Amino acid sequence: xxNIKTATYQWLMLLALTSLSFGLAETDYLGKNILLPVLLATxxxxxxxxxxxxxxxxxxxxxxxIVLTWLLxxxxxxxFSFTRI
Numbered sequence: 001x002x003n004i005k006t007a008t009y010q011w012l013m014l015l016a017l018t019s020l021s022f023g024l025a026e027t028d029y030l031g032k033n034i035l036l037p038v039l040l041a042t043x044x045x046x047x048x049x050x051x052x053x054x055x056x057x058x059x060x061x062x063x064x065x066i067v068l069t070w071l072l073x074x075x076x077x078x079x080f081s082f083t084r085i
Contacts, residue, residue: 010048017041035082039075046071 021041024034050071051057056064 007052010052014045014048017045032082035079039079043071043075046075 018041021038024038027034047068050064050067054067056067
């Protein structure tokens with residue numbers, strides 16, 4: 001069971017990372033300059049959602065690995081798409 005205090009801190013972390021990503025996207029920097037920080041923030045946010053809010057942290061079997069692999073595949077595809085330009 002998730003402690004309410006822990007869940008609140010994680011929710012605040014999600015808000016902070018979302019604000020950071022939005023702030024970076026609104027700057028005058030171009031794609032490759034902000035790509036890595038935004039993708040890293042997205043990876044951290046995805047991990048929090050997968051572990052805590054999807055409750056896959058203590059799940060037996062391959063479910064957590066499957067979802068994390070999917071997240072890494074999506075982020076890798078985005079990275080590849082932007083770096084090939």
